[in-house]
Amino acid sequence: MNQHHEVRLNVNGTEHTVSVPPRKLLVDCLREDLRLTGTHVGCEQGVCGACTIIMDGQNVRSCLMFAVQADGASIETIESLASGPEDLHPVQQAFVDCHGLQCGFCTPGMVLAAKSFLEQNPSPTDDEIREAIAGNICRCTGYTFIVDAIRTAAERMAGEEAGQHV
Amino acid sequence: MKPPPFEYFSPTSVDECLTLLAEHGEDAKLLAGGQSLVPLMNLRLAAPEVLIDLNGVDELARIDRDDGELVIGAMTRHRDVASSELVREACPLLAEAAALIGYPAIRNRGTMGGSLSHADPAAELPCVTTTLDAEMVVVGPGGRRSIPARDFFAGHFTTVLEPSELLLEVRFPAHGGGPGWSFHEFSRKSGDFALVAVAVQLPGDGASAGLAIGVGGVGDRPWRADAAEGLLAGGQRGDELLQQAADAVGAQAREHGEGHADNDYRGHVAATLARRAFATALERTGR
Numbered sequence A: 001m002n003q004h005h006e007v008r009l010n011v012n013g014t015e016h017t018v019s020v021p022p023r024k025l026l027v028d029c030l031r032e033d034l035r036l037t038g039t040h041v042g043c044e045q046g047v048c049g050a051c052t053i054i055m056d057g058q059n060v061r062s063c064l065m066f067a068v069q070a071d072g073a074s075i076e077t078i079e080s081l082a083s084g085p086e087d088l089h090p091v092q093q094a095f096v097d098c099h100g101l102q103c104g105f106c107t108p109g110m111v112l113a114a115k116s117f118l119e120q121n122p123s124p125t126d127d128e129i130r131e132a133i134a135g136n137i138c139r140c141t142g143y144t145f146i147v148d149a150i151r152t153a154a155e156r157m158a159g160e161e162a163g164q165h166v
Numbered sequence B: 001m002k003p004p005p006f007e008y009f010s011p012t013s014v015d016e017c018l019t020l021l022a023e024h025g026e027d028a029k030l031l032a033g034g035q036s037l038v039p040l041m042n043l044r045l046a047a048p049e050v051l052i053d054l055n056g057v058d059e060l061a062r063i064d065r066d067d068g069e070l071v072i073g074a075m076t077r078h079r080d081v082a083s084s085e086l087v088r089e090a091c092p093l094l095a096e097a098a099a100l101i102g103y104p105a106i107r108n109r110g111t112m113g114g115s116l117s118h119a120d121p122a123a124e125l126p127c128v129t130t131t132l133d134a135e136m137v138v139v140g141p142g143g144r145r146s147i148p149a150r151d152f153f154a155g156h157f158t159t160v161l162e163p164s165e166l167l168l169e170v171r172f173p174a175h176g177g178g179p180g181w182s183f184h185e186f187s188r189k190s191g192d193f194a195l196v197a198v199a200v201q202l203p204g205d206g207a208s209a210g211l212a213i214g215v216g217g218v219g220d221r222p223w224r225a226d227a228a229e230g231l232l233a234g235g236q237r238g239d240e241l242l243q244q245a246a247d248a249v250g251a252q253a254r255e256h257g258e259g260h261a262d263n264d265y266r267g268h269v270a271a272t273l274a275r276r277a278f279a280t281a282l283e284r285t286g287r
């Protein structure tokens, strides 16, 4: 039962091999084995969204998967979005500019949920934005500034796209 | 580590799954999307000694049209059901309901087979299978059997599946959008389980083929609103009759009621949702 499994993960472009017991949750593997602590753990019941990661292109709860199940998968965590404060992803920059965070606990999950949503729907309505983050709980901001941030990010990213084609 | 220890298997075929189930019996659990089982394990409300992961069994993830039926494999994700062209054409009520399950991240992992086997009385898919008289195709040591949705759910979080059996696929009659359809639910917040859900297939004036009204979230399993179906079976679609039928849904909900809210409130919500669902469904028949 506590026999370890070798698991290969591509996380943020880097190949890793870890040895984990089957019951190790993916989020704990990322945080403890790979020391990528940007992915947060809140409820461990799938309700809060703090542990959101992008696996093979889709956002998922990393608290509701075992690390063994991710063998061979490609994973993006919040650490992949920027190398430092100077080159924030447009979604991150918009969160800063619009006060889309206070304590920051929900922020990695919010930002990744917003990023994967905007990739599917680059010019959303406010209702669609609210729906997209309905599964991410924030205890601080009251959500209004988060919605502002996601709308702002969408506008800026659309501007960049347009700019490239001029 | 929160979840209790277990032994992990990742078979790649249904036959392998059945062998593992036979070997480990009641100590084993199948792992589908994990969106219900893993929270239960993290809370230590479930402690299976063996987990048999279905995610590598490719033959279980399929959406197909087979004559007059729409076939959905057990490992088909909610996201794929909600966005499939084929589902939207053959069974639009199912597509509409699947889009209401939880949040995007839950729909990306959660599966048809997992939701039906978990049998949460407030879940969307059990309500839709009951409404559409879908057939659950199950495989076990004795071979295959097919179970009508109305006999599949046995109570709160309970089905008639044996521990040695696996849900293979679900077969929905492909009504298309012919009879109007509509799925209306009320929950405290977008993505939550429904307090009450009403699923309707309503043919237009003078027709009765495909008529069905199902209710979820009220009682220990989804059920059909037979009294209301009876009122609408004659094909009349006048406003007064529709209101009577909606009230009949509410009255039946009051009898079934239990759970988060008192029965009068649930009955009121059920009648209101039914009235709205009838209106949407009729609009879609082009009446």
Ligand SMILES: Cc1cc2nc3c(=O)[nH]c(=O)nc-3n(C[C@H](O)[C@H](O)[C@H](O)COP(=O)(O)OP(=O)(O)OC[C@H]3O[C@@H](n4cnc5c(N)ncnc54)[C@H](O)[C@@H]3O)c2cc1C
Binding pocket: A045, A046, A047, B029, B030, B031, B032, B033, B034, B035, B036, B037, B038, B039, B054, B074, B075, B100, B101, B102, B103, B106, B109, B110, B111, B112, B113, B114, B115, B117, B118, B120, B122, B123, B124, B125, B161, B165, B166, B167, B168, B191, B192, B193, B194
């Ligand atoms: C935050 C959150 C919100 C949610 N909101 C909703 C909602 O609004 N509506 C809703 O309907 N659901 C909701 N869900 C549940 C979600 O739909 C699950 O995906 C579903 O209930 C279970 O499917 P699964 O594939 O994840 O199954 P799992 O969790 O892997 O398994 C569930 C059970 O089914 C058994 N099982 C799985 N597959 C089979 C099979 N093929 N044959 C036999 N037994 C099998 C397992 O052994 C287990 O007992 C929510 C979940 C979360 C975490």
Ligand code: FES
Binding pocket: A040, A041, A042, A043, A044, A045, A046, A047, A048, A049, A050, A051, A052, A061, A062, A063, A064
């Ligand atoms: S920690 Fe995963 S959803 Fe809350």
Ligand code: FES
Binding pocket: A100, A101, A102, A103, A104, A105, A106, A107, A137, A138, A139, A140, A141
């Ligand atoms: S900023 Fe504190 S929880 Fe969202």
